[in-house]
Amino acid sequence: MANIVKIFDTTLRDGTQGEGISLSVEDKMKIALKLDALGVHYIEGGWPGSNNKDIEFFNRVKELNLQHAKVTAFGSTRRKDTLPEQDANLNRILEVGVPVATIFGKSWDFHVHKAIQTTLEENLNMIYDSVRYLKSNGLEVIYDAEHFFDGYKNNADYALKTIKKAEEAGADWIVLCDTNGGSLPHEVSEIVAAVKQAVSVPIGIHAHNDCELGVANSVAAVMAGATQVQGTINGFGERCGNANLCSVIPNLQLKLNYECVSAEQLETLTSVARYVSEIANMHLPVNQAFVGSAAFAHKGGIHVSAILRNPSTYEHIAPELVGNKQRVLVSELAGQSNLVFKAQELGLDFDNNNQQSRQLIEQIKEMEHQGYQFEGADATLELLIRDAYGQQEELFTLESFKILVAKHANQASVTEAIVKLNVNGQTVYNAAEGNGPVNALDNALRKCLVEYYPELRNMHLNDYKVRVLDEKDNTAAKVRVLIESTDFDTTWSTVGVSGNVIEASCDALIDSLRYALLGKERTTIQIGEQRERVGVVNH
């Protein structure tokens, strides 16, 4: 039987310390669902003692009924010279009602003196009291030994004393943190092995990527006996980020035969990585290991011809194992398994040999080439499939729009849109104001449509994101607009791509409205629902 390594995800806590990353409570809820489906064992949701947004998350995450992951709240050991019962930060952890507490304390004598400015003895008491207090309240306690490696290098004796205190107080895990990210794999390996000798509690590793060694350090720790890895999706996190779970998990599982998640869950890794980067509005580098769109893309001519003979000549794993795909000159039936799945969901007989299917695959390939991405836009994909199979009647078409934005010095700006639609053969012409061009356009489109389709009153837009696709040409570059819409039951996403942000927005808006008009026929995957994959080829 494979050795099990528990995955502790801190995308929602340490991940949000990364530059440019800011997640709303709603974003965090969505990501938590994905993480749960991926099969991580712990989801660190935030620091309730530090901000109220995190408290709201802990309250609301209970609604999700996660299947697999335990939710944990982060905090520090008690303040110096106080009682744990009077420590607001510890009490907040209890108040938010999580089953697991993750608290950090100081391992490095230098930090005890410089950062918290107390005695070595009082620091030991702070650790003991805090762990004890949380344990006595019935929580599972993960003790994060901050700066453990630096502390151990500086004063091994004291560093070991701190974690022995946590053990003595009943901690369920001791996690060794390379907080500054400055340690090398051989050091991590030696120190984890030494710790394994000194304590009998299970050990975890929390690595950062400041030396571009976050993944290597995590792997080294596991090989030396750690059985929990803390990290984030895509390696988001403070400074250079945390250990990237999207590389740690496949390395442990596919290369070293540890068991972290199931084989089926591992096949969702690429989609989780892309989903999280979309939600966080961060670029996913194309060359990211395992999950990047170029991770199995072959450019060199020699490579391509060898790959066509046998993929393992230039691929270290079968990309399907992590839900990614090979890309060669002729992009191989991009995303076809998703298409097959989607078409089956619609009750269509999707067959590679029929003409509609072939045309659809060509159309989607071409759109992906232009910058479309359907991972975050299921509704647009569904509309394309329905159109290809003639399953969708044209309920309205856009004939023209005009938008005017005017601003004078210190006055508020005025934005107006004029729209001309053909609805069921009738020309409908209307105008509306808005807080911006997209809002004005949205308002004008609805004004035209609601008299024919009153059910559109129930839908509204949830989220609107713009991403520049080609950074070379600055504001003249192509943009991809993602729009998320909702009525009371369902949430769906649509995408538009254009050199003009207004056109891209208009395309996504129109898809969103068309999708709403499908009514009960819609199949969009609900949040929290598992998606099955079809047609994986192993090699």
Add this chain to the structure above:
Amino acid sequence: MANIVKIFDTTLRDGTQGEGISLSVEDKMKIALKLDALGVHYIEGGWPGSNNKDIEFFNRVKELNLQHAKVTAFGSTRRKDTLPEQDANLNRILEVGVPVATIFGKSWDFHVHKAIQTTLEENLNMIYDSVRYLKSNGLEVIYDAEHFFDGYKNNADYALKTIKKAEEAGADWIVLCDTNGGSLPHEVSEIVAAVKQAVSVPIGIHAHNDCELGVANSVAAVMAGATQVQGTINGFGERCGNANLCSVIPNLQLKLNYECVSAEQLETLTSVARYVSEIANMHLPVNQAFVGSAAFAHKGGIHVSAILRNPSTYEHIAPELVGNKQRVLVSELAGQSNLVFKAQELGLDFDNNNQQSRQLIEQIKEMEHQGYQFEGADATLELLIRDAYGQQEELFTLESFKILVAKHANQASVTEAIVKLNVNGQTVYNAAEGNGPVNALDNALRKCLVEYYPELRNMHLNDYKVRVLDEKDNTAAKVRVLIESTDFDTTWSTVGVSGNVIEASCDALIDSLRYALLGKERTTIQIGEQRERVGVVNH
């Protein structure tokens, strides 16, 4: 005396296999100069047997009179069943007149059968003949053993035979390649040690990043006895890229006391990394280890207050050693200590008790409450601080703008902007087209300003991001626009928040232009310039 590790840069060859990377001969010349100044030992300029652009580079690079680096040309061993004298690919290496040849051959029996389809014996002859031929023509020969680790794992005996053949033929270096990037550090370590036993020629390592372990594998190989590392600036390269020299070099030099380049050369690392990414037109991730703009950026409030006491509390090295700098991100998580730091950097006497400081704190708090976020927008923050301290004259003000977007059915849309500015007391009125409203506005603003400030011709926009702040109100919600601009030396970011995406964009655009006009007074990191830091504490 420190052990010397030779750095072999293949940015100009393997680096250009990365998706989206394409370098002109001119680009390659510029990069070669930077690499030479950085102190790399070898610059692999291309594959003269594979394309003519590379031949032109080898002809022209001689004009540069590089001081330090040897230029090398890449190629394969001879074709099967031919003589080396008749092999065009080998002869091209001789013709381009380089002092060093780098040729690759097969180490993996599977590849001999599947990819080049010959006998194991003939492959050994191909290696011997090719190395011998180049040596007999007076070249230094680096033998790249392709797929060495996979080959060794599959058939160690044969893999060793191939490199022994290269040694026997007089190769000066044997470089073990993890071509598919699938090996782990402990494997690399063991195999390099075994090879050290088997041959006496110096050994090199060529790693790829498919497991996010390219740097770790390079470091492991050096610790096991390799004395040459092949890699690329920023880890550019096929699929997930090559080992990133911008991490390999500081790890070897600062952490393990090997000598690769001089301490002064190492201080240019950040500027080289940014320069190469500019030339290659690739986005340099802010969180890239050592050289990214967030590599020493602190967001968490606890970290910031500790950093102010002593930087080594949360920094693994002094950023100046690699030419980078500490940054404190101002965000709601952090609070006031971040602002103090920022002001100190500007040489301002920031005092919580003086009125300007108090007003500024209030203003920033209010703006953050409205949805501003300064952690991704250093330049806007700097302008606010300068304004508060009266350090900045008003060079222009916006009087009005009007934007018109019109679209008819299947025709391309038309976007126009009309702008009225007051520049140094003069009214300037102008109009421009664009691919979208922001592009049109940007074009019109510049048309007004360049006649007064011609230096603005050198700046352009790098990236543009829009984020909806309050998802409840759909397209009527507030949006935050982040704009990244560059003038080749420097990169800076600005932010705007409004209910109207155009107004938010306009605010960010204007800040971007105002910041550009600060010229030499800006504090953002300059590329290629060593910055003086205010209040830097060495550690």
